[in-house]
Amino acid sequence: MTDMWELDSEAIEERIAFKAQVRDLVWRETKKRMGIGEQEHPNTPNALAPTSARAKQLHLVYLQVATEVGDAAQQLATDAAARAGRAGGSYSELGEAAGGISRQAARKRWPDAVGTQWTLYLLTNKSHPRGMAVQVFRSSGKAIENGRTAVDEGALTDDGTVAAVVIDSSRQVFWACSFNDGTWAPQEITLPEDLETVPGPGKDGHSDWLYRWEQHITRLL
Numbered sequence: 001m002t003d004m005w006e007l008d009s010e011a012i013e014e015r016i017a018f019k020a021q022v023r024d025l026v027w028r029e030t031k032k033r034m035g036i037g038e039q040e041h042p043n044t045p046n047a048l049a050p051t052s053a054r055a056k057q058l059h060l061v062y063l064q065v066a067t068e069v070g071d072a073a074q075q076l077a078t079d080a081a082a083r084a085g086r087a088g089g090s091y092s093e094l095g096e097a098a099g100g101i102s103r104q105a106a107r108k109r110w111p112d113a114v115g116t117q118w119t120l121y122l123l124t125n126k127s128h129p130r131g132m133a134v135q136v137f138r139s140s141g142k143a144i145e146n147g148r149t150a151v152d153e154g155a156l157t158d159d160g161t162v163a164a165v166v167i168d169s170s171r172q173v174f175w176a177c178s179f180n181d182g183t184w185a186p187q188e189i190t191l192p193e194d195l196e197t198v199p200g201p202g203k204d205g206h207s208d209w210l211y212r213w214e215q216h217i218t219r220l221l
Helices: 009-034 053-086 091-097 103-109 140-154 206-220
Strands: 118-124 130-137 161-167 173-180 185-188
Touching: 009 053, 053 091, 091 103, 118 140, 118 206, 130 140, 130 206, 140 161, 140 173, 140 185, 161 206
Parallel strands: none
Antiparallel strands: 118 130, 118 161, 161 173, 173 185
16 A cells, blocks of 8 residues: 555645545435435534434445445446556556555456466476467466366376466466366466566576476476
């Protein structure tokens, strides 16, 4: 979250003013639903006797309106994140714009926002693992489906697929899976933090990432 102490006084005043505008919007809508004119009493949500039946009804309607505003704001944020992702925004940038949440939290909140393509990496051959990027998809779900199928079918041959990773356009691991000898089926896994970012093919660190991924999966098998 953004630290208020790191904001200058003008920015703080702007945020306070914005929150006041939202409160005014919720209050006006509450009075409208209650059939109370804008200039009629009560003038604030707390102007009635706290324990009165009328106050309870007022606060419940206020809560309903505030909840609807929150739901609408979340949908607006989701739409904005998708547009920012299509424009080239990274999860780090989305997280910063969303109040300073982490890249991982932003990716969890908007899993399909960043990247219009998803790259599937497969690790084949249990005895001598070899990893490679094999296919690019326009759908994260399709990439995961193909990865899981490849690992599931990999058990049928000695040189079959033993692990799969799907990464997004920002080169971040989105999903990972490996073959489980115990259940004899694919199992979703979480990769260590140092394996979450995948350098592009031909770039410094790509071969090293493949080697470290191979070693990590080998230890799991």
